[in-house]
Amino acid sequence: MANYEESNPFLPKQEKEAETKHETKSSTSTSTAKNGGPPPPPPAVPVGWTANGLPVGEPVMHREPITQRSQWHSGIFSCLGRNDEFYSSDLEVCLLGAVAPCVLHGSNVERLAYAPGTFANQCLPYTGLYVVGSCFFGWNCLAPWFSYPTRTAIRRNFNLEGNCEELVRSFGCCGGCGMDDIQHEHCEAACDLATHVFCHPCAICQEARELRRRLPHPGFMGKAVMVMIPPGGQTMGRVAN
Numbered sequence: 712m713a714n715y716e717e718s719n720p721f722l723p724k725q726e727k728e729a730e731t732k733h734e735t736k737s738s739t740s741t742s743t744a745k746n747g748g749p750p751p752p753p754p755a756v757p758v759g760w761t762a763n764g765l766p767v768g769e770p771v772m773h774r775e776p777i778t779q780r781s782q783w784h785s786g787i788f789s790c791l792g793r794n795d796e797f798y799s800s801d802l803e804v805c806l807l808g809a810v811a812p813c814v815l816h817g818s819n820v821e822r823l824a825y826a827p828g829t830f831a832n833q834c835l836p837y838t839g840l841y842v843v844g845s846c847f848f849g850w851n852c853l854a855p856w857f858s859y860p861t862r863t864a865i866r867r868n869f870n871l872e873g874n875c876e877e878l879v880r881s882f883g884c885c886g887g888c889g890m891d892d893i894q895h896e897h898c899e900a901a902c903d904l905a906t907h908v909f910c911h912p913c914a915i916c917q918e919a920r921e922l923r924r925r926l927p928h929p930g931f932m933g934k935a936v937m938v939m940i941p942p943g944g945q946t947m948g949r950v951a952n
Contacts, residue, residue, distance in 0.1 A: 780872040784924050787910060787917045800923050808916040812851075813837040815915050816858050822922045823864060825929050855907035858915065862903045865918055869925060873899035874906060 785793055785801075790808075792801020807815040817834030837854050844853035866873055872880070875898050890898065906914045 780870050780876060783871055783917060783921055785917060785920050787906070787913050789920075790913065790916060792920055797920070797924055801920055804916050804919040804923070808912045808919070812854070812912060812915055813841060815919055816854075816861070818928075819915065819918050819922055820861055822926050822928055823861065823868070825926065851911060852908070855904070855911045855914075858911075859904045859907040862907065862914060862918055863900050865921060866899070866903070869921070871921075874902035875899055 790805050792798055792804065804815065807818075813834050816837050817830040820833040821830040837857060840853040840857055841851050844851050865871065875895070
């Protein structure tokens, strides 16, 4: 019991001893500075005590570095794409998005998965949902629920900013919501769904333009070819003795 009382930091006896030691050290450092010695060390960080008797310093708030996200190569309403080396491909994307969105969606998933067998697995279900939605509801309202995860996968794979982050960057709104990473990702996924529901042709065209600039098509993967180059002309010479 005596040992516990001596080690308890909340006892007034130990506090008085600590104050006496601190005054002794400060007087010693002051006399050393007057005699031309080295300057006294900087004051120590004030130390508190926890309920368990362990010393702790002042709490320091550490903020994790924010990862800078990339922007999309083209906007969602840039139907004709950009005037660069992919301009002809952008025109093809615009035509497919307007006439055959099922083909464009299957091509996007095939390019993103980097596997030649995923086109039919995505194109056929999309076509069925497109036909059902158009016949019974008058517009393509079912296929976006099937295709919006592709936009989320593209955004995650290439670290692209979502619609919420774009609103914050453009207008400065919704920046102080205090959402954590999981809530923020749920918000971005909901924005991906809303983008496909209300701007479906523009959304899949933007995704196609982004993928064609970042990934080659799996059907055009080049294979290594060994080329044998014959040696140049050789001449016979006589070595002089």
